[in-house]
Amino acid sequence: MNPVQRPDSFEAADYIGVLRRRWWIIVACACIGLVGAFAYVTVAPKSYTATASVNVTPTAADQTNAVAGSRTSGATVNLDTQSQVVTSTAVATLAGQALHSTLTPFKLAAQVNVTVPPNSSILDITCTASTATGAADCANEFAKAYLQNRHSSAVDYVNAQLKTLQTQVSQLNSSIAALGTKINTLPKNSPQRATDSAQRLSDKSKLNKLTQEYATTNGQLANTNGGTVNNVATPPGKPSSPKKSLIIPSGLVLGLLIGLIIAFLVDRRDKRIHSAAHAERVLDLPVLLNLPSGAFGREVSIASPRSKTGQAFTDLAHGVAAALGEGNHIVFVAGATPGPADSVVAANLAVTLARTHSEVVLVCANMNSTVAPKLLGLGEG
Numbered sequence: 001m002n003p004v005q006r007p008d009s010f011e012a013a014d015y016i017g018v019l020r021r022r023w024w025i026i027v028a029c030a031c032i033g034l035v036g037a038f039a040y041v042t043v044a045p046k047s048y049t050a051t052a053s054v055n056v057t058p059t060a061a062d063q064t065n066a067v068a069g070s071r072t073s074g075a076t077v078n079l080d081t082q083s084q085v086v087t088s089t090a091v092a093t094l095a096g097q098a099l100h101s102t103l104t105p106f107k108l109a110a111q112v113n114v115t116v117p118p119n120s121s122i123l124d125i126t127c128t129a130s131t132a133t134g135a136a137d138c139a140n141e142f143a144k145a146y147l148q149n150r151h152s153s154a155v156d157y158v159n160a161q162l163k164t165l166q167t168q169v170s171q172l173n174s175s176i177a178a179l180g181t182k183i184n185t186l187p188k189n190s191p192q193r194a195t196d197s198a199q200r201l202s203d204k205s206k207l208n209k210l211t212q213e214y215a216t217t218n219g220q221l222a223n224t225n226g227g228t229v230n231n232v233a234t235p236p237g238k239p240s241s242p243k244k245s246l247i248i249p250s251g252l253v254l255g256l257l258i259g260l261i262i263a264f265l266v267d268r269r270d271k272r273i274h275s276a277a278h279a280e281r282v283l284d285l286p287v288l289l290n291l292p293s294g295a296f297g298r299e300v301s302i303a304s305p306r307s308k309t310g311q312a313f314t315d316l317a318h319g320v321a322a323a324l325g326e327g328n329h330i331v332f333v334a335g336a337t338p339g340p341a342d343s344v345v346a347a348n349l350a351v352t353l354a355r356t357h358s359e360v361v362l363v364c365a366n367m368n369s370t371v372a373p374k375l376l377g378l379g380e381g
Contacts, residue, residue: 017275022263029262033255037248049240050135051126052143053231056082059154060220079123083114086125086146094145099137112142122230132235139233150226158220165214172207176200273336289316289345300344302351302375310352317352343370351376 019026062076085091092105092112101108113126125146127138179200186193273279276287289312303310320331333349335342343364350362364370 014278017278018264018267022267025263025266026256026259029259030252030255033251033253033258034248036255037251040251041242041244041247044242045130046239047128047130047241048132048135048236049126049128050132050139050233050236051124051231052139052229052233054123054125054143054146054227055230056121056123056150056227057225059150059157059226060217060223061154061157077121079116079121082146082150083116083123085149086114086123086142087112088149091142091145091149094148095138095141098141098145108138111138125233127233128240132237132239136233136235140229143229143233147225147227147229151224154224154226155221158217158224161217162214165210165217169207169210169214172203172210176203176207179203288319289313300340300371300375303348305352305355309348313348313352316349317356320349321353321356338369340369340371342366343372344375347372347375 056077056079058076087109089105089109092109095101096103096105096108099108111128113128115124115126116122117124123146125139125142127135127142129135129138179196183193183196183200186196273282276290279285280287291309291312303313305311305314324331331349333342333346343366346362346364350360354360362372362376364372
């Protein structure tokens with residue numbers, strides 16, 4: 001058998017034929033997929049999403065921290081780092097306390113997603129919850145907790161700077177006092193007295209600078225807010241999941257795919273011959289006659305030589321005669337399925353051969369289903 005025409009091969013026409021024969025399986029599976037998707041959307045737990053926006057501003061702790069390659073020109077706040085701070089344990093703990101949540105900080109933070117719009121100093125804090133109000137409250141409390149944590153961090157930073165400056169001021173005051181006591185005990189023309197006097201002047205100058213720096217740093221306590229809530233989250237009007245626009249088409253497509261697979265499996269197990277091309281591929285033999293449904297009209301009869309059906313039988317007769325050659329021959333016409341189809345073909349072929357061959361004898365071996373006598377006008381039996 002030609003490997004190109006092996007029985008297990010498929011051509012484009014075969015795929016179309018499967019769709020025509022098994023369309024009801026595909027439609028049924030598509031409907032099941034569609035109904036299943038509707039059912040899932042109806043009974044699946046709903047999730048709601050709300051977003052609060054925070055405008056991040058530099059604090060005293062950020063003034064000297066220029067960020068290379070930042071999202072905004074000249075920024076001193078790394079928004080990518082701050083987005084991670086929003087979901088940190090410290091912020092989640094504060095938010096959980098405000099929400100009176102029984103979830104752990106880790107699980108609570110897992111409900112939050114933070115994004116940074118391009119070329120902005122905004123943090124969009126999105127929270128997902130089982131209720132619309134819960135999602136809005138979660139987003140708002142995380143925004144407040146983040147600003148509270150940022151404020152506390154800035155205050156701690158400034159206080160640490162003040163503590164360091166205060167220590168240096170105290171050390172200089174002690175040094176100046178000690179030098180003053182020492183100078184009073186030394187003679188006026190003592191070289192050591194001149195050295196200590198110069199050192200005391202230097203310490204006083206440093207003390208003046210530290211005092212000014214302390215005052216400036218102490219003023220930075222007013223710059224510890226770290227930002228403001230730019231957009232308060234409101235309860236969403238509809239759930240964010242499950243998404244009908246995604247799940248329902250997906251259910252339809254999945255049903256169609258499953259239907260196609262089942263249709264081809266069912267058709268694969270069907271051993272019947274469905275078309276002329278199928279017969280040629282399975283048997284590796286040419287099909288000499290292929291009559292479409294309704295070729296004889298409402299009632300089966302001997303085809304007119306000038307009709308399309310008659311011309312098809314003429315071509316069949318020429319092919320048979322050419323293949324058999326001269327002499328007497330027997331042509332056996334057998335039906336593959338129950339019914340009178342074989343006798344119809346045999347009668348029409350015999351009539352067509354009789355037009356060019358004077359001696360043609362038609363013998364009906366199956367008298368139970370034959371219609372040849374009726375077609376030839378010989379009556380029943």
